Amino acid sequence: MRATILLALVRKELLALGRDMHALVSLFLMPVLFIIIMSLALKDVYSPKIGNLPYAIDQQDQGELGSAFTQRWTKVRGTPQASPATRDAAIEQLRQGKLRYLIVIERGFSEDLASPQTPKAVRARVIADPALEYSIFRGTEAELAAMVGELRAEALQERFTGISREGGQSIRLLVAAERLAFGGRPTAVQQNVPAWLVFGMFFVLSAIASLLVQEHDNGTLSRLISLGVSPLTQLAAKGLPYLGVNALQAALMLAVGVWAMPLFGSDGLSLAGINWLALIVMITAISLAAIGMALALASLMKTHAQASTIGPVVNVLLAAIGGVMVPRFIMPPFMQDIAALSPMNWALEGLLAVILRHASVAEIGGDILRLALFGVVMLALATFLFSRRTRA
Amino acid sequence: MLELRDLAHLYAGSQRAALDGVSLTARRGEVLGLLGPNGAGKTTLISHLAGLLPIQRGQILVDGAALDTARRQRPTRIAIAPQEYAFYPSLSVRENLECFAGVCGLRGSKRDERIANCLAFAQLERFSDKRASQLSGGLKRRLNLAIALLPEPELVLFDEPTVGVDPQSRAFIIDAVKSLARNGTAVIYTTHYMEEIEAIADQVVIMDHGKVLRAGTLSELISQGAPRLRLLIGKDSATRLASQLEAMGECHAEGECLVISLAAGTTPELAINRVAASGATIREIDYGHYNLEHLFMALTQRSLRDD
Numbered sequence: 001m002r003a004t005i006l007l008a009l010v011r012k013e014l015l016a017l018g019r020d021m022h023a024l025v026s027l028f029l030m031p032v033l034f035i036i037i038m039s040l041a042l043k044d045v046y047s048p049k050i051g052n053l054p055y056a057i058d059q060q061d062q063g064e065l066g067s068a069f070t071q072r073w074t075k076v077r078g079t080p081q082a083s084p085a086t087r088d089a090a091i092e093q094l095r096q097g098k099l100r101y102l103i104v105i106e107r108g109f110s111e112d113l114a115s116p117q118t119p120k121a122v123r124a125r126v127i128a129d130p131a132l133e134y135s136i137f138r139g140t141e142a143e144l145a146a147m148v149g150e151l152r153a154e155a156l157q158e159r160f161t162g163i164s165r166e167g168g169q170s171i172r173l174l175v176a177a178e179r180l181a182f183g184g185r186p187t188a189v190q191q192n193v194p195a196w197l198v199f200g201m202f203f204v205l206s207a208i209a210s211l212l213v214q215e216h217d218n219g220t221l222s223r224l225i226s227l228g229v230s231p232l233t234q235l236a237a238k239g240l241p242y243l244g245v246n247a248l249q250a251a252l253m254l255a256v257g258v259w260a261m262p263l264f265g266s267d268g269l270s271l272a273g274i275n276w277l278a279l280i281v282m283i284t285a286i287s288l289a290a291i292g293m294a295l296a297l298a299s300l301m302k303t304h305a306q307a308s309t310i311g312p313v314v315n316v317l318l319a320a321i322g323g324v325m326v327p328r329f330i331m332p333p334f335m336q337d338i339a340a341l342s343p344m345n346w347a348l349e350g351l352l353a354v355i356l357r358h359a360s361v362a363e364i365g366g367d368i369l370r371l372a373l374f375g376v377v378m379l380a381l382a383t384f385l386f387s388r389r390t391r392a
Numbered sequence: 393m394l395e396l397r398d399l400a401h402l403y404a405g406s407q408r409a410a411l412d413g414v415s416l417t418a419r420r421g422e423v424l425g426l427l428g429p430n431g432a433g434k435t436t437l438i439s440h441l442a443g444l445l446p447i448q449r450g451q452i453l454v455d456g457a458a459l460d461t462a463r464r465q466r467p468t469r470i471a472i473a474p475q476e477y478a479f480y481p482s483l484s485v486r487e488n489l490e491c492f493a494g495v496c497g498l499r500g501s502k503r504d505e506r507i508a509n510c511l512a513f514a515q516l517e518r519f520s521d522k523r524a525s526q527l528s529g530g531l532k533r534r535l536n537l538a539i540a541l542l543p544e545p546e547l548v549l550f551d552e553p554t555v556g557v558d559p560q561s562r563a564f565i566i567d568a569v570k571s572l573a574r575n576g577t578a579v580i581y582t583t584h585y586m587e588e589i590e591a592i593a594d595q596v597v598i599m600d601h602g603k604v605l606r607a608g609t610l611s612e613l614i615s616q617g618a619p620r621l622r623l624l625i626g627k628d629s630a631t632r633l634a635s636q637l638e639a640m641g642e643c644h645a646e647g648e649c650l651v652i653s654l655a656a657g658t659t660p661e662l663a664i665n666r667v668a669a670s671g672a673t674i675r676e677i678d679y680g681h682y683n684l685e686h687l688f689m690a691l692t693q694r695s696l697r698d699d
Contacts, residue, residue, distance in 0.1 A: 008494020012480060012487075019482040219476035226442035227495050227543070228467025390444070 009237030016211055023207035031200030032256050039192040039266050053100040056083045063110020065151055072147055094129045101128040101140055114155040124148050186356055189269050193257035194351035195324040198344050200249050202290045204242045206311035209298035213307045231387040239291045246287035278354045278361045285371040286347040292378030299385035318344045346370045393578040394418040394547050399450035401436050410436040412602040418578045425593030426582040429692050433602040434582050438551055442472050468496050468543030475551040477532045481525035485516055485535055488524055496543035506542050514538035530561025547578040566592055586685040600692045613687055619654045621663055624676035633670055
């Protein structure tokens with residue numbers, strides 16, 4: 001008997017959801033679009049490409065070391081644009097963004113580099129487009145310093161020992177940088193797929209609230225109560241279908257990351273080697289939290305205006321502080337502390353751990369527990385609020 | 393079948409009782425017409441029967457058992473056909489019926505049979521695949537009716553079931569309610585339309601301010617009304633005489649007419665002579681036509697009810 005009732009109500013929820021175009025768009029299309037747009041838009045923020053930036057070298061030095069510098073820089077950063085006739089013209093091109101940076105090798109560069117004396121003045125400088133990302137600016141400055149330092153070391157070595165220069169390979173032989181394939185900071189796709197998946201999963205709030213307000217308004221809720229359907233059965237019938245909806249969202253968003261993103265010229269999301277059990281448990285915990293919160297908040301909403309505004313506002317706020325829109329790792333410490341209060345952040349951190357660090361269930365146990373506990377508390381609150389609401 | 397004994401209810405924060413000692417009985421095979429202006433307590437009464445409000449004082453008995461017990465044993469014994477379109481607009485007529493059939497615990501062939509019967513009863517077969525949101529007002533009322541009848545309830549409460557429908561659908565719904573009662577169902581029918589109550593009610597209850605003002609058969613109620621004399625004498629004379637003839641009974645002007653509810657011991661001849669003696673010209677006399685509306689207005693007063 002109870003199963004018949006539950007089945008009939010679950011079927012009703014799914015039929016109503018299937019015909020609610022707004023809900024389908026916000027649950028499926030919107031997160032997919034966010035994944036594609038944000039991954040492409042922020043691609044270079046997460047993985048800056050510095051080798052193909054347009055730049056110029058203003059070579060004022062006539063010496064051998066000045067020429068050697070140009071050769072080495074060109075080898076690393078590609079062929080420069082034609083150097084503007086004057087410094088002012090070059091700066092104007094930087095302001096307009098036609099050049100991203102300008103390397104100036106001042107007169108006396110070769111002389112100062114080969115001299116053991118302390119240099120009298122700056123002989124190499126980088127001037128950048130005001131819009132150049134700070135990380136690229138600092139990276140270019142560091143590379144310039146390293147290259148100039150290497151040239152100076154070679155010149156002094158040749159002068160005092162007679163051993164000739166080795167073509168600029170010594171620093172590269174000494175220093176290596178390695179970024180682990182998993183761990184640390186994510187790529188744009190690795191950040192955006194879980195982030196917008198979490199956002200989309202929490203958007204069940206709007207869909208649940210919309211139908212609940214309609215049921216309250218048109219007397220269907222009273223009719224169901226008069227037919228003996230308990231508040232708990234009604235809540236279960238509302239929550240259960242969305243476990244499936246959340247699972248479908250997860251499958252779709254991950255598929256978009258793995259297969260669709262490469263079609264747009266972006267890196268694909270790699271799920272190779274991840275702990276699938278951890279992923280499934282994490283998705284289930286997120287779903288529990290999202291549905292619990294949706295049912296609790298929906299039980300408070302009385303009008304269609306509330307359902308259509310409060311849901312998105314709550315979601316956007318939780319997403320903003322939770323690291324969905326702005327990754328937590330680039331937030332200042334006090335904002336990172338605030339982010340840790342958002343269930344969306346627990347969800348995102350857990351998913352990132354699974355996807356980037358191939359974490360096991362035990363390793364993300366804290367996030368899973370927090371989400372599950374939050375979901376259970378919200379479900380209990382929803383039961384209380386919904387029961388109160390079904391009294392006339 | 394259903395008996396209310398001294399039912400009372402006071403909403404939190406309210407000074408006036410929504411129900412104040414209401415007693416009434418609905419029997420199988422009969423239509424109980426429930427009349428009352430806004431604020432009479434009808435909605436509170438319906439909420440009690442729907443199980444939405446706890447009983448504060450008094451009793452509701454279903455075949456002698458407390459309502460709570462009866463509802464626990466079989467909640468579908470009492471069905472409410474609410475005033476609102478209480479179904480899912482995005483679902484088709486059939487999908488709505490399938491949903492509520494499931495909610496009523498109907499399964500398999502029994503479910504299919506009940507859906508077919510209710511579609512036929514409400515003459516909705518042609519519209520079974522149509523979305524409920526696309527139905528006309530009359531068809532929506534019929535769907536509301538069909539859903540209410542799915543579990544074969546023993547008592548159906550219709551809450552203003554003909555509001556906003558065309559005359560054909562209204563006649564159809566009234567005939568359907570009559571046939572339900574003929575087949576042994578107890579029916580409570582609330583409406584503002586007096587002629588509907590006159591057409592179908594076996595018993596009539598008039599309520600106001602949470603109290604039952606009158607209860608009985610239609611003829612019993614009408615016979616209880618004060619004799620009413622209506623004289624067409626012109627607006628000025630009607631207004632003037634309304635305050636001069638109070639000794640004859642309750643008087644008031646209604647447009648160009650003077651209406652007197654004759655007090656005990658006063659005859660129509662006496663009242664007519666007094667009016668004629670006052671110099672007014674009597675152009676039309678109406679006496680003895682006392683209907684439910686007159687009784688209802690007399691009992692519930694003429695002031696507007698906006699709550």
